[in-house]
Amino acid sequence: MPVIPRFRIDPRFALATLTVAALTACSGGGGAAMQMPPTEVNVATVVSKSVTQWDEFxxxxxxxxxxxxxxxxxxxxxxxxxxxxxxxxxxxLLFTIDDREYKAAVASARADLARAEARRALAETEFKRSQALVEARAVSAGELESRQNEARQADADVLAARARVEQAELSLGFSRITSPIDGRVSVARLRVGNLVSPGEPVLTTVVSLDPVYVSFQGDERAYLRYQALARRGEREGSRDAANPVRVGLADEQGFPHEGRMVFVDNAVDPATGTIFARAELANPAGVFTPGLFARVQLLGERLDSALLVHPQAVLTDQDRRYVYVADQVTLPPEMGGTGAPHLGAVRKDVVLGPTIDGLVVVEQGLDADDRVIVNGMRKIFFPGAPVQPIDVPMDQPNTVQAAPAAAPAAAGDEG
Structure with missing residues (x-):
């Protein structure tokens, strides 16, 4: 059974010790020292089960x-x-630009195309006539070759004229600015009557709505842990597999939305020690708006025999975390002990892991059969203080139940 070691004196303990000393003095020194009555506390047995760890970002x-x-x-x-x-x-259609100049350019380009086609028709006719005259030896071979080159040049002029028509029609089409995607449009940054130039300024923006990305920064330790799990074959890397994520918004409890990983950057930022990652979420109802803060949980590793306690049971002493467990202890005389063991509050320092389904993983410091005090810790003034435990479920630490009846006193103790 644990024996309470020496420790730094807490003011509450000093008060309790003075009280015990006063009670001992009142007893006249003729009998055993009086102990403080046990404090009713809620206790719950450590939960041991297999869990899947989700890392939060x-x-x-x-x-x-x-x-x-x-x-x-x-x-x-x-x-x-x-x-x-x-x-x-x-x-x-989003915007229109004055198109009169561009309509005129289209008309001019089409006229140039018509002239080029007419010249090509004339050149082809002259070439065919020269071919017939060469056979009759009425024109020379050199003249025939000249007619052929004129026909080829006329063909090229037609192609160039058609290209100018297409360019003029494109410019005319660009005077009507349309949305390139389905989405939501922002404000118009210029009003009617303003002069614009190619590429400047930004008239508005359009963002897609479904699906959306949730982008986050993973810390270096988590990244190295994922790499080690992937090498051991215990978890696929998010570059190679669409690992699941869970997302919650600022006004939501828990993580009600599910998505999948789609991207992990190729380098860790040396300035921050983080790596950029991105997941994709379906957004058919328009719940997500670009720019919203999000809490993200990424699938981690599977823990086969994890020990879990309610976060309410965890106390803080400077940089240490600890819990009280109900166990048999023996208090030394200077702390009001009688030398006989009793059920008391034993402090155990713990190392905590992630929170899973409302309970926190205890990586070090507890055993599977420990009975952790989950309510009433404020009434424990010093380690080893007598307690009267009331068993409650670990996930319901504030359950109100009657304390078990105290054992009847032995006949020799009466009077």
Whole structure:
């Protein structure tokens, strides 16, 4: 049974010791020292089971596609054809630019094409006539060759004229600016009447809505652990497998949304010791908006026999974490002990792991059969203080139950 070692005196313990000393003095010294009455506390047996670890990170929701809408031709804006902040489809008209100049350019290019086709027709006719005259020896071979070259040049002029028509028609089409994707459009940054140039300025932006990315930074230790698991064949790397993720927003409890990993960067940032990663989430209902803060859980490793306790049971002493367990202890006389063992609160320092389903993994410090005090720790003034345990489930530490009846006193103890 544990024996309470020497420790730094807590003010609450000093008060309790003075109380015990006073009670001992009142007894006249003729009998055994009086112990403090046991404190009722809720206790729960350590949960031991196989669990899947999920590592938690913080991230941001991002659009899969984020498009800046810029003009491709110069001119004055003549129309804005969308509701700012509204949903748009691919091909929906967003802006129009004054197109009169571009319509004139198309007409001119088509006229040039018609002239080039007429010259080609004339050159082909002259070439055919020269071929017939050569057979009759009415023209020389040199003249025939000249007619043939004129026909080839006319063909090339037609091709060039057609290209100018296509270019003019493209410029005319660029005077109508449409959405390249399905998504949500931002505000119009310029109003009707403003002059724009090719590429400048940004007129608005369009972001896709479904699916979305959640981007986050993984720490170096987690990355190395995942690499080791992959080498041992215990977990596939997120570069090679679409490992599951769970996501929760700022106003949500837990992690109700599920997604999958789609990207892990090729290097760790030496300035921060983190690596960039990205998961994809379905967003058919539009729950996610780009830029939102998100809590992300990434599938970690499987723990076959993990020990778990409720986070409420964990106490802090500077940089240490500890819990109290109910066990048989013997207090020394200077702490009011009688030399006989009793059920008391024993402190155990612990090393904690991740939180899984509301319980925290204890990596070091506890045994599977330990009965951890989960409620009433504030009434324990010093390690070894007598306790009267009330058994409750580990996941319900604040359960109110009646304490078990104390054992009846022996006949020799009466009077």
């Amino acid at each position: 913080t991230g941001r929701i991002e659009a899969v596609e984020h498009i800046e809408i810029r003009p491709r031709v110069a001119g004055y804006l003549t129309g804005i054809h969308f509701k700012e902040g509204g949903a748009v489809k691919t091909g929906d």
